[in-house]
Amino acid sequence: MSRSGLSRRALLAGAGAGAVTAVVGWNTSTAAWATESGADVAELPSLDGTVTLQGDGLERFSSDFGHLVTARPRAVLRPGSVRDVQRLVAFARRHRIPVAVNGQSGDLAQLGAAGLESHSSYGQANPRGGIAIDARGLSRVVSVRPGRAVVEAGATWAQVTEAGLAAGWVPPVLTDYLHLSVGGTLSVGGIGGAVQRYGMQVDNVLELDVVTGTGELVTASPTRNRELFEAVLAGGGQVGVIVRVTLALVKVRERAHVFSLYYDDLDAYLADQEKVLAGRRFDLQVGDVVRSADGSRWRYKAELVAFADAGRTVDRTALLAGLVPVETEVVEQSWREYAFRVDGFAGYLRAAGFWSLPKPWLSVFLPASSARAFMARAAEVLTAADLGAGLLLFYPYLRSKVKAPLAVLPGQQEVGWHFDLLAFPGPGSDSAAMLERNRRLYDLAVELGGKRYLIGAVPGMTREDWRRHYGGQWEKVARAKRRFDPAGILTPGQGIHAS
């Protein structure tokens, strides 16, 4: 198609909401879209997809799931091809316009396009006045074969799981909520109950196609362009746009035997969870901190899952030997029911109005030796109102299973604990106070040898905080940024390279 024809598409998308204004390009002097040609005006690249330049179409990209950071982008690209991403990124590089992918994930079948959003909590996908790339533009599951799937990065884990199930193969590590984009969780890490067997989702990637910050399309794997491969996985979108991914798959087991073990005592909970971890007893191991039935104190719940083939039992006595919960429940369900277990709860949170309120999430990793001290302090500080309708995950993992270098975890000890405050506070909550609390808890975690997860809301992260976060890897992270994103335009919302 001709250049003018494609620019016209951009114009039509931009004009959809109201007055028709012909945007002809980017004014390099005023750093704004231009409505008339001129010496300083750079023409928009020709595209297979659409660019929205003005109107309501930009609103959905102004905020995110956390509802704590709002900034309207200057434009939204809905790519029609990988080439669109290359052209747009190259254009943005030339004119120093920030660019960030917005996962636009969510349960499309249930909610329609209006329910899609970035599931970041603190503006991590916001281009801060630059150009947002709508991940849904490239969101197909391309192929599923025994042991591997090829998917476009905007596909959700729910799509991959459904397509995989039809063939009897599924991703080894799933997030708790499946309606998140593959590119989004691979940019942060992707943790779930299988971390103690398979590491994070980033540890189960065979190959990536990435558009770097220069607009170049590069295929990267552990044996090909390894520096880029390692800089992209859990890299917070700093060095490239993931457009296509080859994922490892494992054979599905048909049944999930789900054990819920309740504890009133933190020490007993910690000891039993670590015992289960050491014995590799279950296929999935998570756990959370819940309010007691009368609301007066915290209780601890281990959620342990053993998979089995249909018609086969599991040896409950052996699985639970030596554990001392005060209460145990066992439920058997299909693998699929368990994988999609959060959908019902998410539906409730939406219907009850919690989903659309500010949610100051906090997610950290702690060395086993300080997990108790951190949790004890958090249990003192956090109130039932802080948690609202949400939950607080708290479970152990094995450090050596997580191999992707930028999935930063406390380094010294083999066992670590994941603390994940998934708060859904009610109306009228004081978000500013909750953000300050997050900062204090983050500082405590760092003091105790802990690390943050890239998701979550930690206010006031400085360059020094990021240096400390990456520790000995900081120079490598900075070098990769200079090499693959020389104009420093990619994903400013993470704040990692802000000066």
Ligand SMILES: Cc1cc2nc3c(=O)[nH]c(=O)nc-3n(C[C@H](O)[C@H](O)[C@H](O)COP(=O)(O)OP(=O)(O)OC[C@H]3O[C@@H](n4cnc5c(N)ncnc54)[C@H](O)[C@@H]3O)c2cc1C
């Ligand atoms: C209800 C809920 C449950 C969750 N459960 C889990 C869980 O179990 N485990 C877990 O690990 N996390 C979980 N998360 C967090 C989740 O991993 C993050 O929200 C993550 O940001 C993915 O969301 P997204 O797909 O909307 O991507 P976004 O939030 O839009 O993107 C995340 C970051 O990656 C960048 N990015 C996105 N796509 C690309 C791409 N293709 N190329 C380069 N950069 C890109 C974005 O710019 C942004 O910086 C959960 C979140 C929610 C809201």
